[in-house]
Structures are given as C-alpha cells and as structure tokens.
Amino acid sequence: MAGHQLIDDYLAELARRLPANDVDELADGLEEAFQQYRQRGLPVTSAAAAATAEFGDPELITRAFVRQAPGRRAALGLLASGPVFAALWGASLISAQAWTWRVPFGASAVFGATLLVVAATLVVVALSPNYRRTRLAGPACGLLVLLDGAMLATVALAAPALSWPMALAIPASVVRIGFAARTVPRILAR
C-alpha cells in the first residue's frame, strides 16, 4: 500500500465495518487512485486526501455494502413473506384443531420461542447499518430450516388428516427450507 497514514486510517476504518475481501478490493482501488493523483503531480499527503475523498465517507460505503449484503436481502425476503406463512400455518393449525394433537407443551414452547428469536434477529438484520450484523441472518436461516422441518414432521406425525390450508402451507415451507438452506452458505461466505 501507499503507506500514508491517511490511507491506512481510512482502510482501518473500513476494516472495522466490512469483510476482509471487500476491504482488500477497496484497498487496491484506493492505491490506484492514490497513484493516479501522484502522477498528476500532487504531493503525497494531498494525493492521499484526494484518493480517500474520491472513495467517499466510510459510512456511505458501508451503507452501500449493507444494502447489497446477502444477509440483509435474505432477511427482507423472509420478513416480507412471513405474514403469508403465518396465515397459511395459522389456518392449517386451526382447521386441523391442532390444540387436540398430542404434542408436549415444552416442545410447543421451544418452537414458539425459537420462532420469536428468528423473527427478532431478521428484524435486527434488516434494520442494522452494520455489515457484520447482517451475517446473523445465516444462523437465523438455519433455525428457520429447523422450524419448518419440525412443523412438517409434527403435521406428518400428529395431524389426523390433511386439510386444504396444509396443502398450501406444506409446499410453501418446503420451498422456504430450500431457499434458506441455499442462502446460509452465501451469507456466511461474505
């Protein structure tokens, strides 16, 4: 790198906010910009200042990266589709009189608590300006796969018959399992 304190501080600020690969890519571009300003005859400090100014405020850059973060996009998608799933499964459970099923109370409580944790995590990810926090969507997606799987297993084992809302809810959950399972590695890879 150029080794100028201004550039080093700027990159350190970005490194606190963004994944290492993104910082490496930005560092390469910043060096290109710095060298270009030097070739135009600017002194070292002015060239470093011009290069960092050209790249923009680290806060602005972070926001741009956060908007594109796979975790945030997954969280927004899952939150947007959440009410549809709630309606489908709500209708399924009511139509099948799920309160008469032989499901231990503890298991239901754990399911409900986990669902709340997942929803809260997705809301945090969707609203957070912090890139690292968007990776929380990875574990949340993992838990969602388990929750959907648990719901499908419960229906298979405890429901006396298939109702029409279940005929919609089950494939919807299968699709969500596929989406969430495919998304987790993408989120965690960043």
Add this chain to the structure above:
Amino acid sequence: MRPEAQALKGHLDVLLLAALAGGPQHGYAIKEALREGSGGRFDLPTGTVYPALHRLERAGLIAGSWSLVDGRRRRSYRLTDEGKRKLAGERANWREFARAVTGILERGPWPVTS
C-alpha cells in the same frame, strides 16, 4: 444527491456492464471508465461502485476473479454470456427510447389547436 448521480439511478447497472464490454477490468478502472466516458458527469463516490459490481456478480451478469498485482490482491470482473445478452438487449432498448425522445424534443413547434 447530485443531479448526475440522480440521473444515474436505474442506469448504473447497464453502464457498468458497458464499461466491461471491452474486456476484464478492476473496480477502479470501471469507475474511471464511467467518469471518462461521460465527460466527467458520472463521477460516483468510488467506494459505492463496488457493491453495485457485487450485485451484478450475484445476478450472474459479471464474474469476478482475484489476482496479485504489485503485492496487492486485485479483483477483476468480466462479462458473462448472460451479461453480454443483457447489455445487447439494454442497448437496443436505449436506442429505441432515445430515438423516440429525440423525435419529440427536436421536432418543430406543435401546431396550435383551438
């Protein structure tokens, strides 16, 4: 937001694809190509170009790869076949749109109706 940046909204993706039409480039070179190609009008905060490139990469329109240049890690991008098709389609749409707008803006005065 500067008027130029506002005007870019909705067109940035295709402009980034066009900047790669001549062959693989790294992020800063792509940004410079946009600035120079627009006569300095499209001078984005450089740091915000990279997330847009990542979005295009996730969409399968460009592909990135790492190399080592002067001891630094550099990520360069090239158009994928899908990206080339997208660019060709967007170019055709743009020409058609521009022709229609030009036809209206550069036409003589409209006849007065009573």
